[in-house]
Amino acid sequence: MHLARFPRLRFAHLPTPLEPMENLSRLLGGPNLWVKRDDCTGLAGGGNKTRKLEFLIADAQAKGADTIITQGAVQSNHARQTAAISARMGYDCHLLLENRTGSEDPDFLSNGNVLLDEIFGASLHDFPAGTDMNAEMQTLADSLEDQGRKPYIIPGGGSNRIGALGYANAAYELNGQCNDLGLKVDRIVHGTGSTGTQAGLIAGLTAIHSGIGVLGISVRAPKQAQEENVYRLAQETAAYIGSASALSRHDIVANSDYVGAGYGLPTDGMIEAVELTARHESILLDPVYSGKAMAGLIDLVRQGEFKAGENVVFIHTGGSQALFGYPSLFGKRETD
Ligand SMILES: *Cc1c(COP(=O)(O)O)cnc(C)c1O
Numbered sequence: 001m002h003l004a005r006f007p008r009l010r011f012a013h014l015p016t017p018l019e020p021m022e023n024l025s026r027l028l029g030g031p032n033l034w035v036k037r038d039d040c041t042g043l044a045g046g047g048n049k050t051r052k053l054e055f056l057i058a059d060a061q062a063k064g065a066d067t068i069i070t071q072g073a074v075q076s077n078h079a080r081q082t083a084a085i086s087a088r089m090g091y092d093c094h095l096l097l098e099n100r101t102g103s104e105d106p107d108f109l110s111n112g113n114v115l116l117d118e119i120f121g122a123s124l125h126d127f128p129a130g131t132d133m134n135a136e137m138q139t140l141a142d143s144l145e146d147q148g149r150k151p152y153i154i155p156g157g158g159s160n161r162i163g164a165l166g167y168a169n170a171a172y173e174l175n176g177q178c179n180d181l182g183l184k185v186d187r188i189v190h191g192t193g194s195t196g197t198q199a200g201l202i203a204g205l206t207a208i209h210s211g212i213g214v215l216g217i218s219v220r221a222p223k224q225a226q227e228e229n230v231y232r233l234a235q236e237t238a239a240y241i242g243s244a245s246a247l248s249r250h251d252i253v254a255n256s257d258y259v260g261a262g263y264g265l266p267t268d269g270m271i272e273a274v275e276l277t278a279r280h281e282s283i284l285l286d287p288v289y290s291g292k293a294m295a296g297l298i299d300l301v302r303q304g305e306f307k308a309g310e311n312v313v314f315i316h317t318g319g320s321q322a323l324f325g326y327p328s329l330f331g332k333r334e335t336d
Contacts, residue, residue, distance in 0.1 A: 001168065001172070001204070001207045001208065001241050001242070001243065003165060003168065003169055003172075003241070006055060006058075006162075006165055007055070007058035007059060007061075007062050008054050008055050008058050008165075009054050009057050009058045009061070010054065011042070011043055011050070011053075011054060011085060011088070012041045012042055012043060012050045012051055012054055013040065013041055013042030013046075014041070014051075014173065015173045015176075015177060016036060016037045016038050016040050016041060016173075017036075017037045017040065018034060018035070018036050018037070018174065018177045018178070018181070018183075018313070019034065019035050019037065020032065020033070020034055020035075021033040021034060021035050021277075021280075021281050021283075021314070023280040023281055024276065024277065024280050024281050027276070027280055028298060028301045028302065029308075030301035030302075030304070030306050030307075030308060031186070031301065031306035031307065031308065031309070031310035031311065031312045032309070032310070032311045032312070033297070033301075033312055033314060034183070034185075034311060034312065034313045034314065035281070035283065035313070035314050035315075035316050036170075036174055036313055036314070036315045036316065037316055038051070038170070038315055038316055038317055038318060039283075039284075039290070039316045039317070039318040039319070039320065041318070043081055043084050043085060044080055044081055044083075044084030044085075044116065044120065045080070045116070045318070045320070045321050046318050047077045047078075047080075047081055047317060047318025047319055048077075048166075048167075048197050048315075048317035048318055049077060049078040049081040049082065049157070049158050049318075050081050050085075050166075051166030051167060051169065051170055052157075052158035052159070052162075052163030052164070052165075052166040052167070052196055052200075053081060053082060053085050053154075053158060053163070053166070054166055055162050055163060055165045055166055056154050056158050056162050056163050057085055057089060059152075059162050060091070060152035060154075061089070063150075063152060064150050065091065065150050065151065065152035066091055066092065066149060066150045066151075067091055067092040067093070067094065067144055067149045067150060067151040067152065068082060068086045068091050068092070068093045068094070068151070068152055068154060069093075069094045069096070069137050069140055069141055069144075069151050069152070069153045069154070070082045070093075070094075070095060070096070070137070070153070070154040070155070070156070070158075071095070071096040071097070071098065071133040071134075071136070071137055071155075071156050072095070072096075072097060072098070072156055072157065073097065073098055073099075073100050073101075073263070073264055073288070074097045074098070074099050074100075074101075074103075074108060074109060074113075074114060074126075074325075075108065075112050075113045075114065075264070075288065075322040075325040075326075076095070076097065076113060077113060077286070077289075077318055077319045077321065077322065078156070078157050078158055078194075079095040079097065079113065079117055079122070080113040080116045080117055080120070080321060082095070082122075082154060082158075083095060083116070083117045083120035083121070083122035084116075084120050086120070086122065087120045087121055092123070092149070093120070093121070093122040093123065094122070094123045094125060094140060094144075094151075095117055095122045095123070095124050095125065096125045096127060096133055096136050096137055096140070097114075097124060097125065097126055097127065098127045098128070098129060098131055098133055099126065099127070099128055099129055100129050100262075100263050100264055101129070101262070101263070101264045101265055102128075102129055105325075105328070107324065107325055107326070107327050107328075108325045108326065111324045111325050111327075112321055112322045112323065112324040112325030112326075113321050113322055113325065114325065115324070116321060125140070133156065134155070134156075137153050138153070141153055155194075156194050157193060157194025157195075157196055158194075158196055159194035159195050159196030159199070159233060160196070160233070160236075161233065161236045161237045161239075161240040162240075163196045163200075164196045164197075164199045164200035164203065164233055164234075164236075164237040165200060165237070165240070165241070166196075166200060167196060167197050167198075167199070167200025167201045167203075167204065168200045168201070168203050168204030168207070168237060168241055169200075169204065170200070170201060170204065170315075171200070171201045171202075171203075171204025171205045171207075171208070171210070172204055172208065174188070174313065174315075175205070175208060175210050175212070178313075183311055184311060185212050185311050185312075185313050186212075186213070186306065186310040186311050186312060187212070187213050187214070187215055187306065187310070187312050187313070188201065188205075188212055188213070188214045188215070188312075188313045188314075188315060189214075189215045189217065189293065189296070189297050189312060189313070189314050189315070190214075190215075190216060190217070190293055190314065190315035190317055191216070191217050191218075191219050191289040191290055191292060191293030191317055192216030192217065192218055192219070192226060192230065192254055192293075193218075193219045193220055193263075193289060195226070195229045195230045195233050196233065197216075197315070197317060198214060198216040198230045198234070198252075198254075199230050199231075199232075199233035199234035199236075199237050200234075200237055201214055201315075202214055202230070202234045202247070202251050202252065203234050203237040203238040203241060203243070203247065204241075206238065206243065206246040206247050206248075206251060207238065207241060207243035207246060209246065213251075213253070214251075214253065215253050215254075215255060216230060216253065216254040216255070217254075217255055217258055217292060217293040217295075217296035217297070218254050218255065218256040218258075218259055219259060219263060219288060219289050219292050219293070220259060220262075220263040221254075221256065222256050223254050223255065223256040226254040226256060227249075227252045227253065227254045230252050230254065231249055231252045234247055234251075234252060235247060255296055255300075257296065257299075258270075258292045258293075258295050258296040258299070259292070260292070263288070264287075264288050266287060266326070266329050267292065267295060269292070269295030269296075269298070269299060270287055270291040270292045270294075270295045271287075271291075271329055271330065272295065272298070273285060273291050273292070273294035273295040273297075273298055274286075274287065274291045274294075274323075274330065275330070276294075276298070277294055283316065284320035284323065285316070285319070285320065286318070286319025286320050286321075286322045286323060287319075287322060287323065287325075287326045287329060288319060288322055289317055289318075289319050290316055290317055290318065290319050290320075293314070293317075294314065297312070297314055
């Protein structure tokens with residue numbers, strides 16, 4: 001696949017490292033666990049949205065935008081990374097933030113990613129849970145256009161076929177690293193939400209016939225809905241990069257057993273995963289995405305889903321900045 005056909009800006013620190021998690025692998029006693037450090041993409045603390053934004057911001061630039069509008073949850077990592085790149089580009093940035101959990105904890109509302117959004121100079125707009133965020137973005141765009149601005153709307157999570165190109169590219173990058181290391185990968189595991197990461201990965205991996213399976217651990221939607229959503233965007237992305245024929249519905253696998261009570265609401269497994277990964281690998285996960293994804297991976301290893309000797313790559317999609325929005329979850333418990 002020749003991704004150089006698509007406009008792209010270069011601000012991510014790539015390739016991100018691919019590292020063994022020897023301590024966690026030994027502790028859990030199952031497959032060999034590896035981590036692809038997409039928490040180290042370099043922009044504003046990093047995370048998976050940076051790869052998508054390289055393509056999305058290039059598109060905004062090509063369209064003559066001077067203002068970026070996007071939306072997400074209050075502690076959105078996507079919003080933080082969008083605020084950061086907008087600052088560098090000299091664009092105004094409007095972040096529409098939905099309080100999906102209804103939390104009124106002052107740390108949740110103004111620390112963590114929210115604090116960083118403000119430091120990057122973004123304008124924040126707050127909405128209650130259940131708001132039609134796409135409609136709100138359009139309303140804001142219309143009024144900015146009336147004022148002579150050129151707004152560019154990025155969908156939540158940067159998840160459309162343009163943003164997903166960032167993860168088609170990540171698929172090639174990871175595949176190349178594994179070939180260089182002689183590492184035969186049996187499964188890739190990561191957190192899946194707005195779907196661009198999994199859809200882009202699968203579009204990229206199938207385009208090069210990698211044969212590597214991807215398991216998305218859902219942080220919000222039930223399995224069937226998540227898989228359908230990923231499939232739709234994976235097909236669009238595959239068509240966009242010119243390889244639609246290779247993709248099958250069977251390639252899309254999501255597991256929604258680790259969502260708990262809902263998006264952004266803590267689970268015991270998430271807290272254990274964040275603490276275990278910090279204490280054994282010195283890696284910080286986050287409470288909403290990578291912590292629940294790792295909770296799923298740990299539980300599946302314990303259940304014997306993967307065989308000893310298999311190689312599993314966990315894509316660390318970032319988000320540790322959100323830890324500071326949830327300080328009461330950690331550090332106050334007996335863990336031994
Ligand atoms: C957005 C996000 C995800 C999910 O990626 P999608 O492309 O939205 O499915 C996973 N982890 C972190 C830390 C995120 O910010």
